[in-house]
Amino acid sequence: MKLKIKNKGDLIRLRNIIAYKVFKNSTKINKFVGYRIPRRKCDNYLVKSLIDITQIDASLIVDEVNYYGKMTMENRFDLLGSGWVRYRCDIKDDFRGQYEYRGIPWNVDIKTGYRWAADYLDENDCIHSPEGVDIKNVWELGRMNYLVPFSLHVLSETDRELQMAALIHYRNVIEDFTKNNPVGIGVNWVLPMEASIRISNILISYDVLKQTDDKDILDTEFTILIGQLVYSHIKFIWNNxxxxxxxxxxxxxxxxxxxxxxxxxxxxxxxxxxxxxxxxxxxxxxxxxxxxxxxxxxxxxxxxxxxxxxxxxxxxxxxxxxxxxxxxxxxxxxxxxxxxxxxxxxxxxxxxxxxxxxxxxxxxxxxxxxxGRFLSNSEAESKYLNLDGYTKIYGKAEKYFLEDDSxxxxxxxxxxxxxxxxxxxxxxxxxxxxxxxxxxxxxxxxKYTNGNMGAEQNDKKVQISLNLEQSVLEKYPIKKSTELIDFKTQNKLLDFTLFSKMGFCVIRSDKASLLFRFGTNERSGHGHNDTLHYEYEVDGISHQKDPGTFTYTGYPEKRNAYRSAKAHNVPYYGQEQREFQGIFGYRTADNREIVEFTKSAIAVRYRNMYFEHIRRIVIRDNKVLVEDYGKRDFDIHRKMQLRKSPAYGVIDRNIET
Structure with missing residues (x-):
């Protein structure tokens, strides 16, 4: 294993790994690491309660929360398209020995079975794994976003025996993670971001659950453990x-x-x-x-x-x-x-x-x-390709909660x-x-009172005169026009809401809306080649939807396909708008400019190293028109039809046009 020492955090983790290799025991390891505090100093890291559970109306704890809670009791998690699968090691590890708790494989990609070494450290190797293996599946599990819904489910539970069992399960999960993920070692201690999300969810859930505990399940020893976790997470984040x-x-x-x-x-x-x-x-x-x-x-x-x-x-x-x-x-x-x-x-x-x-x-x-919404397992599998074989394990009739990540x-x-x-x-x-x-x-x-505009746009609205518009458009001899036949204005003025900095405009009527995405000139970490993309919906039926993301590191070619210009509803000149660099970056730059924005039209000029183009969306004669202007021939039809990915790791079974 190659280890590059970049900062103090890497030095501490190196010391942790040496201790791990020598002792193979988390108790002994903790004597050697810089992320643990002596018991006598734990008073500095004891946590207080911020949430008054008596002020939480039980009627607000809805079915979706209780479903999450019940699934968490079984160590079943739907993470990034996995389906509600059971995460379970073969080893029993129950702090009270009466509920047959089985540990969670914290360093295993549940979709492929790939296991990262317990002492794994290098972030680059985490990302560059075998094809199909995705480190995000492990990181999502380690974020523990399921703990707060779980705690609220326990709060709503009226059966005291079940409530006690849930508290024991919670303690088992926290102790399981702590024992099998020594601080600074392994895939769950690669990114401080993951540690930040994890400790936030642990603390809020602990705040709720501690107040429901009248059996001292979350006792002094566990309270000290929470304090140790707070310290170790603070120190790890601070050092990295x-x-x-x-x-x-x-x-x-x-x-x-x-x-x-x-x-x-x-x-x-x-x-x-x-x-x-x-x-x-x-x-x-x-x-x-x-x-x-x-x-x-x-x-x-x-x-x-x-x-x-x-x-x-x-x-x-x-x-x-x-x-x-x-x-x-x-x-x-x-x-x-x-x-x-x-x-x-x-x-x-x-x-x-x-x-x-x-x-x-x-x-x-x-x-x-x-x-999200509830389906049956059978309905979910029939709709999503990533759930192939799910009903063979969990049956067809079981209730399936499908989360809406958008x-x-x-x-x-x-x-x-x-x-x-x-x-x-x-x-x-x-x-x-x-x-x-x-x-x-x-x-x-x-500061601004006109609800139809983005907050700053009342002062900065650009209205281009028809003469100036024509003089600009004359420079683009190739014109193509598309009428959105099913989007009717009903002789009413549509609302144009512009967010120029983030780079989109929404045009809206009572029964329909349209999103025009034109992007930003600022360097962004997670944008796609989607400049001038538009999509719309009428009476709840969507047209020309964005394809989604599907994956990052698991399948690099698919990753780039989903962020490509060919997969979006944009004018296409035979090249990508920006050349890809890896799975996140771009080699080339581009530029866009709003050249018209009135109560009935918006137009954006886009330039890159290959072409220049204006796309204009205008309301005229009770019609919604998309007008495209180029200096050479171009295609306005989507070049690549992909199965839509409504959430990370989720992919539709059928291809929508």
Whole structure:
């Protein structure tokens, strides 16, 4: 194994590996690692309760939450398209010896059976695994997003025997992970981002469950273990902050690191010199990164609705922890939280599903209520190719919860729990949980009042005169026009909502909507070759949908196919808009510019090293028209029909046209 020493964290992990090789025992290892504290110092890392469970209305704990809870009791997790499969080692390991708990294979890709070595460290080798093997399957398991729904399920359980069994199961899971994933060693300690998400979910779930425990199942020893976990996660994240991923600019990984530190230090009963230093640093970095990574009009620079949702959730939870600690929240943070919600709402279709573009790895920071729908196992397998053979193991009739990873409902409701003057349609468990963490809600008076526009666009709307438009278009002799026959305006003025920084516009009527994606000139980490893509829906039926993401490292060729121009509804000139570099980067640059934006039209000019093109969407004579202008011939029909991937690892059985 080749180990490159880049920072203090690598040195500590190297020492951990040496100890692991010598002693092969986690108890002895912990004597040698820098991530463990002596028992006498554990008082500095004991956690307090922030959530008052008596204020949680049991009626808000919906069927989806209880389904998650029951599946977690069986160690069944649906992670990145795996289906609700059982994760189980052959070794029994139950702290009370009465419920036959079987450990979880924390370092195994459940889809392929590939097992990473227990002392694995190198991130590059994690990513460059055999074809079909995906490290994200392991990381998703280690994030423990299932623990908060599980804790709320336990809270709603009226059978005391079942509740006690669930508490024992929770303890077993935490002890299982701790024993088999010594700090700083193995695949679950490669990225601080994963550690940040994990400790946040552990702490919030522990907060809820500790208050339901009248049998002392989560006893003093376990409380000390939680304190050890808090310390080790703080120290690991602190020693390995993921800075400057984008050549001088930080991304979602660093933001996760910072928010994880805020949650972990915010839960401490007392802060010592070290944790005060960490908290103060995280607070200042949170304010700085929130201002730099999010646009004031709403949205995130990484070019993806999926990553926008993930990082926007982090922003809500980070703000909640700062409010709880008595901090004054700057106006620019509140502005971004408020407008992030507005952006999320703007992506909602008439059937309450959501538009999505760019990478979607199904990532969440904290999951309180999973959103989706229930099917039978048989229905799920017939719809999704990734579930082939599922019914042979689990039967056809069993209830199957299909999560909608494009849903923005949780983000919208989290924000409602933080900002007092947002509109609440109905009470939600997500809003209650965020409010409980923050301890109060803040008022925010938005600066712009016209709800039809992105927050900044009222002042910056560009209206190009017809003469100027014609003079520009004359430079593009090749014109093709497409009428969206089923999208009728019904002689009504349509709403145009523009988010120019994140690079999209939504055109909406009562029964239909259209998303026009034109991208951004800023370097983004998770954008696709989808500039000038449009899709629309009428009466809940979608047309020209974005293909999704499907995979990253598991199948590199498929990864690049799903992010290619050929897979999107864009003008095609025979080349990719940007040349691929690996599975995330691009070798070549491009440029786009809004050249028209009025109450009835939007036009964007796109340039790269191969071609120049204008796509214009205009409302004329009760019709919605898509007009394309080029300097040489081009194709406006999608060149590659892929099975849609509505979530990471999930793929439709049938090909939609």
């Amino acid at each position: 902050l993921e800075k400057n991923i984008f050549g001088g600019k930080n991304g979602n990984h660093y933001y996760s690191d910072i928010v994880g530190l805020l949650v972990a230090t915010g839960y401490l009963q007392n802060k010592n010199v070290f944790t005060k230093k960490v908290y103060n640093y995280a607070r200042e970095e949170f304010f700085k990164e929130t201002k730099e990574q999010f646009y004031s009009e709403g949205g995130h620079f990484e070019g993806s609705t999926g990553y926008f949702k993930l990082v926007a959730e982090m922003a809500v939870f980070g703000t909640a922890m700062l409010i709880r600690n008595g901090e004054v929240i700057p106006g620019f943070v509140m502005e971004r939280l408020y407008n992030n919600k507005n952006l999320a709402v703007s992506l909602r279709k008439t059937n309450h599903s959501y538009y999505s573009f760019g990478d979607c790895d199904s990532g969440r920071f904290v999951k309180v209520v999973p959103h 849903s923005m409902d949780s983000l919208i409701r989290y924000t409602d729990g933080l900002i007092a003057n947002t509109k609440n349609d109905t009470p939600s468990l997500e809003a209650v949980m965020v409010y409980q963490l923050a301890g109060k809600r803040l008022n925010y008076q938005k």
